[in-house]
Amino acid sequence: MATMKAAVVTEFKKPLQIQDVEIPKPKAHEVLVKMITSGVCHTDLHAAHGDWPVKPPLPIIPGHEGVGEVVEMGDEVTNLKLGDVVGVPWLHTACGHCEFCRTARETICHDQENSGYSVNGSFAEYAIMDAAYTITVPKELDPIYAAPLFCAGVTTYKALKVSGVKPGQWVSIVGIGGLGHVAIQYAKAMGMRVVAVTAPNDKLSSDLAHEMGADLVYSGPGEKMGEWIQNEIGGAHGAVITAVAKQPFNEALKSLKRGGRLVPVALPQGSMELPIFDTVLNATEVVGSIVGTRQDLYETLDIAAKAGIKPNVTVKKLDEINEIFDDMLAGQIKGRVVLQF
Numbered sequence: 001m002a003t004m005k006a007a008v009v010t011e012f013k014k015p016l017q018i019q020d021v022e023i024p025k026p027k028a029h030e031v032l033v034k035m036i037t038s039g040v041c042h043t044d045l046h047a048a049h050g051d052w053p054v055k056p057p058l059p060i061i062p063g064h065e066g067v068g069e070v071v072e073m074g075d076e077v078t079n080l081k082l083g084d085v086v087g088v089p090w091l092h093t094a095c096g097h098c099e100f101c102r103t104a105r106e107t108i109c110h111d112q113e114n115s116g117y118s119v120n121g122s123f124a125e126y127a128i129m130d131a132a133y134t135i136t137v138p139k140e141l142d143p144i145y146a147a148p149l150f151c152a153g154v155t156t157y158k159a160l161k162v163s164g165v166k167p168g169q170w171v172s173i174v175g176i177g178g179l180g181h182v183a184i185q186y187a188k189a190m191g192m193r194v195v196a197v198t199a200p201n202d203k204l205s206s207d208l209a210h211e212m213g214a215d216l217v218y219s220g221p222g223e224k225m226g227e228w229i230q231n232e233i234g235g236a237h238g239a240v241i242t243a244v245a246k247q248p249f250n251e252a253l254k255s256l257k258r259g260g261r262l263v264p265v266a267l268p269q270g271s272m273e274l275p276i277f278d279t280v281l282n283a284t285e286v287v288g289s290i291v292g293t294r295q296d297l298y299e300t301l302d303i304a305a306k307a308g309i310k311p312n313v314t315v316k317k318l319d320e321i322n323e324i325f326d327d328m329l330a331g332q333i334k335g336r337v338v339l340q341f
């Protein structure tokens, strides 16, 4: 049996194990992708810890920011060819025929599969993709910089679209990590003015926000964020929240202009407070946004190629995955870590 190296979750909240596992065979509608690189997302950490109500089946190989080459194809695949450089995004596949799939909202299909969560993902030398859900990488993009676009890029680009913020208007990007730093670049490419919000006194993230082109950066006390944004710019037209904590959700609501829209993206545990009086009087909108469709992903990559969007990456190896997770928990990562195979 031909084997590949993979990082495997065998038990929640325990270190991942580097194992030799069998190289999977693509079914008729699938392709086998030989991984070149994969980003490491906070969601992979949630998967490894079993943090969410729906837990992945174990053992599982995490990873949903893979970029690799198509090396084997099932008999029915017609939209790809051998040698194509493609991505392994969160949305591995969806049913294709429910109300949500029919209306180009496949990311909320009840019968979807997710890379690195319900099916094995990109923390391995090979991964399987459903050809119908596989998007090719524009040749202008280096795989190392393209990988984070398959989750961090598409998720924030989509959230910015959902925010409804128009060119010249203000969007706040709350949380400047793997997602937030890419969000700043997309917001600027889309003509928005950006106020970036980091964790209090977080110099690493504040420097990164400036480098990415934020117009304003707030690194003050969490409970003053709403008031500060109101005083500086009269409120934001939209807020995209990528911070993995509850408090920023409540503060971001207070930071909105009347008629503003809050777009939650990060997934901390618990609930946010939605004051009824203010929500009614200010006509506040709250709209969740989860990754992006195939079309969103196509646009994400196309804009990156044309506007020169480039995530801030640190290159590491697969067997460093447990140290990478430790750094992630300690807030020690500037931008994104990508694994090179």
Ligand SMILES: [Zn+2]
Pocket: 041, 042, 043, 044, 064, 090, 151, 152
């Ligand atoms: Zn992700």
Ligand SMILES: [Zn+2]
Pocket: 094, 095, 096, 097, 098, 099, 100, 101, 102, 106, 109, 110, 111
């Ligand atoms: Zn569906």
